[in-house]
Amino acid sequence: xSDTQHTQEHWHRRVLENKGGLFAVLSVAAIxxxxxxxxxxxxxxxxxxxxxxxIHPYTPLEVAGxxxxxxxxxxxxxxxxxxxxxxxxxxxxxxxxxxEYVYDRPFQLGSRRIGPDLHRVGGKYNNAWHYEHMxxxxxxxxxxxxxxxxxxxxxSYDPADVAASVNTLATxxxxxxxxxxxxxxxxxxxxxxxxxxxxxxxxxxxxxDKEIVAVIAYLQRLGLDGRAKVAAAEGGAK
Amino acid sequence: MSPDTSNGAxxxxxxxxxxxxxxxxxxxxxxxxxxxxxxxxxLAFWPANMDVPYLTxxxxxxxxxNAVIFAFAGNxxxxxxxxxxxxxxxxxxxxxxxxxxxxxxxxxxxSAALTLPFGFTQSREYAELIWPIDIAIAVVWVVFAIxxxxxxxxxxxxxxxxxxxxxxxxxLTVAVLHIVNxxxxxxxxxxxxxxxxxxxxxxxxxxxxxxxVAFFLTTPFLGLMYYFLPKAAERPVFSxxxxxxxxxxxxFLYIWAGPHHLLYSGLPDWVQTVGSIFSIMLIAPSWGGxxxxxxxxxxxxxxxxxxxxxxxxxxxxxxxxMSTFEGPMMSVRxxxxxxxxxxxxxxxxxxxxxxxxxxxxxxMLYWLAPRxxxxxxxxxxxxxxxxxxxxxxxxxxxxMWAGGLTEGLMWRAINADGLLAYPNFVDIxxxxxxxxxxxxxxxxxFLLGAxxxxxxxxxxxxxxxxxxxxxxxxxK
Ligand code: HEM
Ligand code: HEM
Numbered sequence: 001x002s003d004t005q006h007t008q009e010h011w012h013r014r015v016l017e018n019k020g021g022l023f024a025v026l027s028v029a030a031i032x033x034x035x036x037x038x039x040x041x042x043x044x045x046x047x048x049x050x051x052x053x054x055i056h057p058y059t060p061l062e063v064a065g066x067x068x069x070x071x072x073x074x075x076x077x078x079x080x081x082x083x084x085x086x087x088x089x090x091x092x093x094x095x096x097x098x099x100e101y102v103y104d105r106p107f108q109l110g111s112r113r114i115g116p117d118l119h120r121v122g123g124k125y126n127n128a129w130h131y132e133h134m135x136x137x138x139x140x141x142x143x144x145x146x147x148x149x150x151x152x153x154x155x156s157y158d159p160a161d162v163a164a165s166v167n168t169l170a171t172x173x174x175x176x177x178x179x180x181x182x183x184x185x186x187x188x189x190x191x192x193x194x195x196x197x198x199x200x201x202x203x204x205x206x207x208x209d210k211e212i213v214a215v216i217a218y219l220q221r222l223g224l225d226g227r228a229k230v231a232a233a234e235g236g237a238k
Numbered sequence: 239m240s241p242d243t244s245n246g247a248x249x250x251x252x253x254x255x256x257x258x259x260x261x262x263x264x265x266x267x268x269x270x271x272x273x274x275x276x277x278x279x280x281l282a283f284w285p286a287n288m289d290v291p292y293l294t295x296x297x298x299x300x301x302x303x304n305a306v307i308f309a310f311a312g313n314x315x316x317x318x319x320x321x322x323x324x325x326x327x328x329x330x331x332x333x334x335x336x337x338x339x340x341x342x343x344x345x346x347x348x349s350a351a352l353t354l355p356f357g358f359t360q361s362r363e364y365a366e367l368i369w370p371i372d373i374a375i376a377v378v379w380v381v382f383a384i385x386x387x388x389x390x391x392x393x394x395x396x397x398x399x400x401x402x403x404x405x406x407x408x409x410l411t412v413a414v415l416h417i418v419n420x421x422x423x424x425x426x427x428x429x430x431x432x433x434x435x436x437x438x439x440x441x442x443x444x445x446x447x448x449x450x451v452a453f454f455l456t457t458p459f460l461g462l463m464y465y466f467l468p469k470a471a472e473r474p475v476f477s478x479x480x481x482x483x484x485x486x487x488x489x490f491l492y493i494w495a496g497p498h499h500l501l502y503s504g505l506p507d508w509v510q511t512v513g514s515i516f517s518i519m520l521i522a523p524s525w526g527g528x529x530x531x532x533x534x535x536x537x538x539x540x541x542x543x544x545x546x547x548x549x550x551x552x553x554x555x556x557x558x559x560m561s562t563f564e565g566p567m568m569s570v571r572x573x574x575x576x577x578x579x580x581x582x583x584x585x586x587x588x589x590x591x592x593x594x595x596x597x598x599x600x601x602m603l604y605w606l607a608p609r610x611x612x613x614x615x616x617x618x619x620x621x622x623x624x625x626x627x628x629x630x631x632x633x634x635x636x637x638m639w640a641g642g643l644t645e646g647l648m649w650r651a652i653n654a655d656g657l658l659a660y661p662n663f664v665d666i667x668x669x670x671x672x673x674x675x676x677x678x679x680x681x682x683x684f685l686l687g688a689x690x691x692x693x694x695x696x697x698x699x700x701x702x703x704x705x706x707x708x709x710x711x712x713x714k
Pocket of ligand 2: 517568569578
């Protein structure tokens with residue numbers, strides 16, 4: 001057998017490779033070192049209050065849209081992470097800061113750019129653009145390889161289901177106002193009505209409970225808080 | 239074939255469990271790679287998304303990664319572990335625990351296939367499965383671990399062979415990674431939110447993600463290499479001392495490397511730097527393993543021309559060497575600035591996945607088949623499979639490198655006026671079509687090779703059944 005070639009006794013063989021339990025303990029110790037050094041400081045990261053000023057949790061309708069973004073796996077083609085390079089800030093806008101993500105749970109940084117980055121997409125296009133784009137990406141972006149998402153125009157989100165998400169996020173410490181938590185369906189409806197009214201101005205008729213409304217609300221929110229903070233820090237002149 | 243109870247041990251080994259895992263490996267290889275080919279087509283030809291929610295790229299891609307990593311590679315590792323562990327310990331694994339492990343694991347795979355296309359996901363790469371399935375994974379893993387350590391405890395050979403060390407670090411580390419990364423608060427039966435948020439969540443996930451590569455796709459496969467390569471080559475391992483050094487260096491260094499997935503992000507600079515440095519150092523123990531594998535063939539290099547099993551194993555180890563050279567290079571910040579987000583990463587992934595995990599698995603299966611059932615039905619198909627797989631990998635990897643460089647350079651190109659040379663993102667996307675098509679053809683070839691293998695094994699088993707009445711071939 002291949003394992004019997006070394007018949008001479010090495011000291012480490014006697015103390016280690018012959019002892020299953022000790023070997024197991026040491027191999028866990030070996031991975032514990034790096035894990036602790038890197039992870040533990042991050043667990044205790046506490047952003048200074050002035051760092052998170054101006055960064056707000058997603059509204060209930062945006063949470064609904066975010067759940068759909070996760071469900072459809074948008075993050076597998078789109079990053080939400082603008083790196084601090086000139087070529088990226090030119091294309092997308094100001095680079096992404098750590099504290100902007102404090103209410104991103106689960107994080108959606110992504111690892112691929114089959115499509116463009118979305119971290120600064122909020123406010124870049126109007127609602128009608130997104131409405132057309134999600135139904136048929138080629139109508140707004142000729143040559144795009146993104147799939148059509150026709151079901152977002154048929155399926156409705158369930159406010160009770162969204163409330164379950166929002167309440168869980170609140171439990172995990174996302175600061176929602178009490179009146180929002182008291183009437184999550186109401187908060188959803190109010191924001192959805194705004195999106196619907198805006199679309200109507202572009203001659204698009206859609207019911208407020210359709211999934212596309214939530215997705216648009218989420219996309220239009222992306223990167224806004226961070227961008228506003230940076231603009232304010234740079235002197236508010238812009 | 240005679241029962242393998244070498245050295246006069248009275249124990250008989252449980253080879254039925256090996257046959258079960260073997261069959262599952264082949265089945266999921268075909269399924270997982272078929273899904274890979276479908277998503278490859280979707281990138282080349284978007285109408286292949288078919289306007290069906292359950293079949294879009296975003297929902298099928300996690301199905302692909304889960305099927306190939308946990309179903310194909312996972313079952314391949316279990317096949318090899320159950321076969322080799324019993325023989326290295328000279329003791330039979332626990333029959334009931336082995337079966338709970340087998341059926342539990344297949345149940346998890348089926349539940350993955352029934353949830354991911356429906357959009358039930360946690361969106362954590364390689365840990366997408368929803369929380370109830372995460373709990374099932376933990377339970378099945380504990381059963382496996384008990385079986386594993388039970389076998390070690392009752393072993394009849396005192397010394398633990400190198401392969402066992404690698405298996406052990408796989409069993410233990412995967413448990414730690416899975417549990418820490420899966421900590422979440424459920425909102426509904428199918429949705430949960432992680433205890434960590436933002437950059438902390440990202441770091442935990444990539445600590446997991448990178449070490450899934452390290453401890454699911456690397457250490458157990460090194461264990462397989464250390465058992466099956468010497469067996470196939472009929473040569474002892476090159477250096478025992480080298481195996482000790484590279485084992486400890488590998489497990490110690492690997493765990494630090496996760497932050498190379500988050501270079502130039504909001505992660506604190508020191509974490510990025512540490513991740514980058516440890517990733518670069520990883521080349522040493524990785525190449526230690528590669529060399530120990532390749533040099534095991536010393537004096538037997540002629541077999542490389544004649545024995546298709548040796549071909550599979552040697553090409554597998556060589557791809558391991560290649561991707562562990564490329565990986566550290568991509569961990570250098572300035573290189574990562576170019577490669578990150580591009581198809582280059584996909585090329586890197588598949589030179590490891592197809593080249594290392596795929597080829598080692600195939601070589602192992604072809605070595606095992608005659609020992610489990612009798613002569614492989616068609617020997618020349620084995621060579622044909624080898625060439626299909628090898629050409630498939632080359633087409634895949636080279637097209638993704640070229641495509642990755644193309645997009646990386648076009649994204650960053652700035653013209654004389656200081657403006658983006660290609661401001662319209664879709665223009666760059668369109669340039670990638672030929673690369674996506676080449677990858678699709680390479681992947682299809684690789685898949686067809688796997689299908690040929692499956693067919694060959696089905697006929698092998700049929701032959702064994704036919705012969706079975708007169709002369710039992712099964713080692714039992
Ligand atoms: C027929 C063979 C295969 C084909 C055609 C294929 C195709 C693909 C495609 C198209 C993607 C998506 C890439 C993207 O995001 O642009 C992908 C991702 C991936 N595949 Fe495969 N694949 C194959 C086999 C395998 C095998 C055998 C493994 C592992 C053992 C594997 C592991 C992965 C992983 C880990 C990813 C995610 C990569 C990342 O996140 O960057 N694949 N594959
Ligand atoms: C010394 C060994 C290795 C190092 C240092 C390394 C390093 C890297 C780096 C820097 C990336 C790109 C991260 C990014 O820019 O997003 C990467 C991605 C990846 N590597 Fe490796 N690599 C190594 C070996 C391997 C091997 C052997 C495999 C496969 C068996 C593998 C599988 C992957 C996968 C699946 C990804 C994609 C992750 C994702 O984006 O989803 N790596 N690796």
